[in-house]
Amino acid sequence: MSNYQIQSLEEYFQVYRKSVLDPESFWEEIAEENFTWHKRWDAVLSYDLNTPQIKWFEGAKLNITENCIDRHLYSRGDKTAIIFEPNDPSESAEHITYNDLKDRVCRFANVLKEQGIEKGDRVCIYLPMIPELAVSVLACARIGAIHSVVFAGFSAAALATRINDCDCKMVLTSDGSFRGTKTIDLKGIVDEALESCPDIKKVLVAKRINSKIEMKEGRDLWLQPLLDAAYRDCVPEIMDAEDPLFILYTSGSTGKPKGMVHSTAGYMVYTAYTFKNVFQYREDDVYWCTADIGWITGHSYILYGPLANGATTVMFEGVPNYPDWGRFWEVVEKHKVNQFYTAPTAIRALAKEDLSFVNKHDLSSLKILGTVGEPINEEAWHWYNDNIGNKKNPIVDTWWQTETGGIMISPIPFSTPTIPTFATLPLPGIQPTLMDEHGNELKGNQVDGHLCIKFPWPSMARTIWGNHKRYKETYFSTYKNKYFTGDGALRDSTGYYRITGRVDDVIIVSGHNLGTAPIEDAINEHTAVAESAIVGFPHEIKGNALYGYVILKETGESRDHTNLRKEINQIITEHIGPIAKLDKVQFVIGLPKTRSGKIMRRILRKIACKDTSNLGDISTLLNPEVVADIMKNVV
Ligand code: WTA
16 A cells, blocks of 8 residues: 555645545555456445445455465565564563465365355354454354354344344354453353343354363254364455455444444455554554454554554453553553554553553654544543653544445544544545535534535445344435434534544443443343433543432332442443443432423433533423433432
C-alpha cells in the first residue's frame, strides 16, 4: 500500500476531493494496486440506498486470507505477524511469523472442514484473547465459513441468543480464560448456553488455563490433537466479493441484538486502506490495539487491517491493572510499540493512578496514539497527550461503528492538525452530513445535528442477518437516501467534526454499546419488578454509567431495597453480562409517559444527571405527578 499513504494536509484535501468527485475510480485504483484477486470485478459499485442494496467490486473473486497472509510470505515470511502478550508478564510473549500464521490457519481450517464446516456455514467463536482466537477467525475466512465472534464477557443467555440468531453450526471456545488475577470458566458458560441451542453438534475446546472441565461425549473435542494431526496446507476457498465474511452483533433499540453482516472485498479494501493511513504504518513498525477481537475494533484493527498490510500487530490477553497499573506501558516498552490505540475509558482509569506507573517505562518508541469507541473528554485527552505522547505524538480520535466496518472520521497523523475532542475530518471516500430534526441537511459550518453518511463506502455492513427490513428501518429510514449513524455531531467553523454522543436508545458505557431495551427486559424478569427504564448519566471513568428507574409490583414493595438492587444486577449479569450492571437504582411509583404511553427518557435522563433546570412542559404528560416524586427521591 505504499502509494496510498497521505503525507500532508494538502495531499489529504486533494485525495479527498478526488474520492468524492469520482468514488469509483478512487477505490478501483486502490483495489487494483494493492491486493490479490482471482478475478477482477465487473463493476466497482452499484447501489440503491432506498432498498437498500450496496455492492462493491461485484464479480470479483478473492480470498481475504490470501491477502492477509499468503501474499506476504515471499517478502515477509519470517516477519512477525502477531505478537501474543499473555495475561501474566512472567509467561513469555509469543512471536507468530507470517509463515507460522499460514501454517496455523491452514491446520485450523482443515480441522473445521474435517468437522463438517462448509462454505457459508456460521461458526460461533467464544474465545479469550489467545492466538487460537486470531487463528480461528482467519481459518473460517480461509474456507468461506462466516465467523460470528461473541465477546467472551457475554453471559450464557446472551451467547445463546447470538448462536441461535444466525444458526451457528459449531462453537469454538476454551477451557477458560485468565483475567488479571482471576480465571473465568468459559466452557461452563458455553455448556449452559448450549442447553438452549439444539443445533450445535460440535464444540472445539482450546486449552488455556488447564482447569478440569467436563467434555460432553460426542459433542466436545479438544482442539490441540486435531490441529496436530491436520495437514498444514489448505487451498483458500475462492469467494465472491459480496460473500459475507462475518457477522458481529451490536445493540439496538429492541431487546434483540443486530447481527451486522460484513462483506469480503469492500471490507478488506477499506480496513487495509484506513489502517495504512490513520496509523501511518511503516514496514518495521510494531502496532498495538488494546481492544478485544470480540468487538469490531479488534476485527478491523487487530486482525484484518494490519495483516492486509503485512504489519506486526500485538494481541494482548491481559488487563490494564495487572500486575499493576503500569502494564500497558510495560508492554509498550517491551515490544517497542510505535502505534498505540485504546479507548478513552482506559485512559481515564489510567489517569487516576500515580504517574510513576508511566514514568518508570521507556515510551520513546511511540509515534502515534489513537482513541476509539466513545467521545474523549478534554482532561483525558490532555493526560494522554502530556504523559504518554510527550506532547509530540499526534492523537488520532477515530470515529466509527460496528456498522461502518472501518474508521470514518479521523485525523491523518502529521497531516491533520488535531484539536482535543474533535475527530476532525472525514477519511477519503466518506461523505458525512448533519441533519436537523425536520429532515433538512444542515449546510455550512458551525451547525450541529444528527450525523448521517450520504454516499456508500466499501466496508459498510450490507444487512442485518435474517432481517433486512430492520436494517432498512434502523439505518436508512430516518433520513431518505442517507445512512443514519445514531450519533449527534457538530461541525465547527473550520469544518471539523466533533461527535457529541448517541441520540438514540443506545448508551455507551466504558466504550461498550448497550441498548436500553435488553437491559430493561432483563430487569423486568425479576418477579418483584413491574416496569423499568434505563438512562445514562456521566461517570468519571466509564464515560456514562447506567441509572435504572424501577417500579415494583405490590408484592415487591415491602422487600429490602438493598437486596433488590443486588438481585436486579444479578439478573442483568445473567442475561447480558457484568458490563451492563446498573450503578444506581431508584425505586419509583411511576415513570413519566406521553399520552401514547412512551416513556419520556429525556426527563429521566435530566433527573439522573441532577440537571432539573429545564425539564420542559410536563403538563402534557399522562402522569405529570410522578415527576416531582422521582425528583425528590433521586439517588
Ligand atoms: C461511539 C466502535 C465519539 C459512537 C468502533 C458510535 C465514538 C459508537 C467514537 C459505535 C469517537 C465511536 N468519538 N464517539 N471517536 N468512536 N464512538 O459499534 O457513539 O462499538 O456510534 O464501534 O461508539 O460503537 P461500536
